[in-house]
Amino acid sequence: MFTMRTGAAVLAATVMLAALAACGGDGQEGAEPAASGPRTLKLWHYESADGAMGKAWAEAIKQFEATHPGVKVQFEEKAFEQIRQSAGMILNSDEAPDVMEYNKGNATAGLLSKQGLLTDLSAEAAKRGWDKLLSPSLQTTAKYDDRGVMGSGKWFGIPNYAEYVMVYYNKDLFEKHKVEVPTTFEQFTAAMDTFAKAGVTPLAVGGAEYPAQQIFYQLALSKAQRPWVDGFQLYKGKVDFHGPEFTYAAETTADWVKKGYIAKDSAGIKAEDMGLSFIGGKYPMVVTGSWWYGRFATDIKDFEWGSFLWPGNTLHAGSSGNIWVVPENAKNKDLAYDFIDITMKKEIQNLLGNSGGIPVAADPAAITDPKSKELIENFTKLSTADGLAFYPDWPAPGYYDVLVAGVQNLINGAKKPAEVLDELAAPYEENLADIGD
Structure with a gap:
């Protein structure tokens, strides 16, 4: 980076x-x-x-x-x-x-x-x-x-330790708005639509740091297969930044802002403030990593919460x-x-x-906390199914900042999806030239 x-x-x-x-x-x-x-x-x-x-x-x-x-x-x-x-x-x-x-x-x-x-x-x-x-x-x-x-x-x-990205949700807000835990991507967007129509922004998002780009990547992965991930992350093949994966991610991110699923002002929110807003019960859901799990378990006092894997994906952001x-x-x-x-x-x-x-x-037998067992079991499912797809900022030096800026532009509407994808492609291609691939 x-x-x-x-x-x-x-x-x-x-x-x-x-x-x-x-x-x-x-x-x-x-x-x-x-x-x-x-x-x-x-x-x-x-x-x-x-x-x-x-x-x-x-x-x-x-x-x-x-x-x-x-x-x-x-x-x-x-x-x-x-x-x-x-x-x-x-x-x-x-x-x-x-x-x-x-x-x-x-x-x-x-x-x-x-x-x-x-x-x-x-x-x-x-x-x-x-x-x-x-x-x-x-x-x-x-x-x-x-x-x-x-x-x-x-x-x-x-x-x-290991980690992966998931969806955390506020069970009390789900119950209040009569929303069921989604198991398909269509149910996921329908749930967000229900909250948005009730005047509740569904997702807590931190656009100033890593969280927003992980949503963007999850959307790209929903259209991806393992060869695409290997091409993007390990340079085993050509990556088309205007192909279906990144195009869908960019266009859907911008669309979610228009629909009220993501707040426009979240472009300036940092990860810590995003997490605190979820802990404070202000949002029904937050998409972030397992590294927040222990803190949510310790700090959330006023409502019941749970988590689920991003619905519909076979590939998920995650790794060691x-x-x-x-x-x-x-x-x-x-x-x-x-x-x-x-x-x-x-x-x-x-x-x-x-x-x-x-x-x-x-020692698996030594893990006795029920929430922790669920967390570890979900990771095991992803790992054994070859479902870990790393993180979007890994491929090139300085790419973290490129992605932050690009997704911020999608959230605040400063640039069109195709323009953002051009900006993501340039440093990636430059890095490939530098390493001789």
């Missing part, structure tokens, strides 16, 4: 990293500590404290400090946007953390791996058995080739969760590996699962 730097800048970064590595003290096995005395593990992630992953990682920090006497964890919670916008610059400095949660995909982890800013974790994955704990589909976002394309090559990240990465400039890589290992332990994974997250290495 970051702008590609010039070849000269990349070369300079590579030279600097090589010089730093030659000086030692990076915490790798066999290297001398940079200084005597207490050591510190510098950890960054962007999970909320009351979310499933936040709870699990807090417990992992406790276990890490208990098993590493004299080592303190210096944890800094960063906003998703903070890390997204500044990761390349921070990791190319001596301010890099030792371990960091980072977004997966070609445009993010793939780009940084290509630039030499991430540590190759292949040896640790084999040594610690992470390669056995993670299924092949989950390993897709862990490995990147020399071009920065996911799915093969070296391990540059470790996913420790974000990944732990170890910056090449990390000073304590050995400690970083130990922390990652703790997050993969069954005790931590079970806690994550019972808190509303989707674990990748839990």
